[in-house]
Amino acid sequence: MAWLESHRTDRHRDVAERILLRYVLDELDQLGTRLHAQSSTLYDDRDRLMAEADLRVNIGAGISILAASLSVRVSAFFVLASGLTILFVLMGVARARQANDVIVQALVIGEISSTALTEAESAVEVLSGATQND
Template sequence: MLTQILPGFRELRTPLATGVLWLLALWVALGARVPSRAEAAGFARRVYDLAELVGRPGVGAVLIFTAYIVGSVVSIPANQLLREPPNDAWEPGNVLPDRWPIVQGRPVLMRYRSATVAAGYPAFADTRLLTQQAWADLQTHVSTNPLLLWLESHRSERHRDVAERILLRYVLEELGQLGTRLHAKNSTLYADHDRLMAEADLRVNVGAGVAVLAVALSARVTPLFLLTFTMSTLLIIMGMARARQANDVIVQALVIGEVTSTALTEADGAVEALNATTEPVEHPTVPMTQ
C-alpha cells in the first residue's frame, strides 16, 4: 500500500513546497499592507468573518490548497534547466536536405547552404541531460546502428559522423516518450526513474522558491538574507544532478533493450530501403588478349 501512495505523494510535494515558499515571499513583501481585523472594512472584513466561521482548520485547508495551486503554476521541470538551447544550424529551415533516408519526417543527412559549407557541422560532443558515463553508453549504442555502418561503407566517414550526431539528438528528444514506454515495460526501472526525477524537481523548485523568499526578506528586513542564495544555488545544482541520474535510467533501459527508440528503429528501416534502391556499380570489362 505504501508503494501505491508514495508516487502520488511525490506528485503533491513539489508544487506544495514551492507554493508555500512563494506565498511566504508574497506575505513578506505585501503583508504590511493587509489591514488588521480591527482596521478591516468591506471585503477585507468579510474575509475575516469567513475565516472565523470556518475556523483554523478551514483556513489551513484553504492556504494549503492555494499553495498547491500557486506551486503548480510556478514549478518547472528540472529537465528544463538541462535542455540545450536550439542550434539554428541543425534546423531544417537552415539546411538543404540531401537525398538520403528520412527519420521521423526529417532528413538524416543534411548539408549547409553554400555560404557555410566550409564551416562544417556544429560540434555535438556532450549533453547536459546525462552523466558522462551514460552519454558514452548512448554514443556506443547509437554507433552500432545499421544505418551508420551502411553510410560508412557506402559513402564516407563524414556522412556517418553527421548522421550519428543527428540520431543522438533525436534520441535525446525522445527521452520523455522513452520514459512512458519504460513505465509500461518495466515498472521497477521506471520507479527508480520517477523517484529520482521527483527529487530533482523538488530540489530545483525549492531552491528557486528560497531565492524568491530571500529577495523579499532582504528588501523588507536586511540584505544579509541574500546570503541564502548559496543554499538556493546548491539545491538547484543538486536537483540538476538528480535529473541527470533519472535520465541515465532511461538511457540504460534503452541500451539493454528494455525500450526502443523510434528514431533508431526508423533508421534501421532506412537501411533496408537503401539496400533495395542502391544499384550495384558495374565495372567495365577488359577484353582478354590471346
Template sequence: MATGILWMMSVWALFGDDVPTESEAGGFVKRLYDLGDAAGKPAVGATILFAAYMLGSILTVSANSATFQAGRIWHAVTKSRSHALSTPETMRREFSMSRWVQAELAQRIWADLPWMENMTMGRRDGATFEFMHLLLADINQLDTRLHAKNQDLYQEYDRRAAEAALRINVGLSVAILSISLAFSFTSWCLFGLTLSAAFVALGVHRSRQSNDVIIQALLIRVIESPVLEGQHPHVVMMRNQVTEELAQTGRVATAS
C-alpha cells in the same frame, strides 16, 4: 507543497506590510477576518496549506526543462573560453546524460542505423548528436513505454525524477525568497542564493541520473524508440538524403 509555502513566504515578505490588521480592515478583508474567527485556526491553517499546495502545483518547473536551461547558462558563461562543448544544444546533452552513457548510446545508434557508415566521420558525429537530441526531446514518451515494460526500472527512474524536481523547485523558490527578503529587509539575505544554487545543482545532477535510467533501458532493449527504429521523420529524412547522395555518386549503400 514546500515550493508553494516558499512562494507564499516571498509574497508575504514583499507585501505583508500592506495587509491591514483586523482592527484596521474593512469591507471584504474584514469579512475574511470574520470568517477566519468563525472557522478557527485549524481551518485557517488547512486553507493556507491547500493554497500553498495549489500555488506550488502551478509554479512547478519541469526538471528536464531546468536542466536544459542550466546547460544554456553554463554555455553562456563558458562560450568565450576554449570549451569542447560549443553549442547550447550540446550543453543540453552534456547536462542531461552522463558521458559514459553518451558513448554507449552513440554505439547503439551506429549499430541500429548502419546506413550512417556511408557518411563522413564528421557528418556521422553530427547526425549522432542530432539523434541523441531527438531521444532527449522524446524522454516523456520513453518513460511511458518503460512504465508498461518494466516496473522496477520505471520506479527507479520515477524516484530519481521526483527527487530532481523537488530539489530544483525548492532551490528556485529559495532564490525568490532570498531576493524578496533582501528587498524588504537586508541584503544579507542574498546569501540564501548560495543555498539555492546548491539545491539546483543537486537537482540537475539527479535529473541526469534519472535520464540515464531511460537511456540504459534503451541500450539493453527493454524499450525501443522511433529514433533507433528508424521511424522518426527526421531519421527517415536523413536516411533518404544519404541514399540520394550515394545514388548520385554511384556508390553502393550499406543496408538500412
C-alpha cells in the same frame, strides 16, 4: 551503431549523431511511458529521481525568491542564501540527468526501444541494400 558508421567523415558522423540524439530526446516522454509498461522497477527508479529533481529545483526557486525579498527588506545577509539556491538547483539538474540515464540504460539493455533508433537502423539496411545492388 551501423547508422552512424555509415557516415563517411567525422563531420558527417557528428551531424548524424546530433540529429539522432534530437529525435531520441523528442521521444523521451514516450520512452518513459514504454519503460513503465515494460519494467515497473526501472520506471519507479526513474520516477523517484524525477520527483527528487522537481522537488530540489522548486525548493531552490522558492528559497531564491524568499532570499531576495528578505535581503531587500531585512538584511543583505540573505543574499548569501542564493548560494544555497544554486546548490539546490544543481542537485535537481543532476537528479534529472540520473533519471534520464535510467531511460538510456533501458535502451542499451533492450528493455525498451526507440522509434528514432529503429528507423535509423532500418534506413541503414535500406541504404546498404541499395549500395550493394549498384
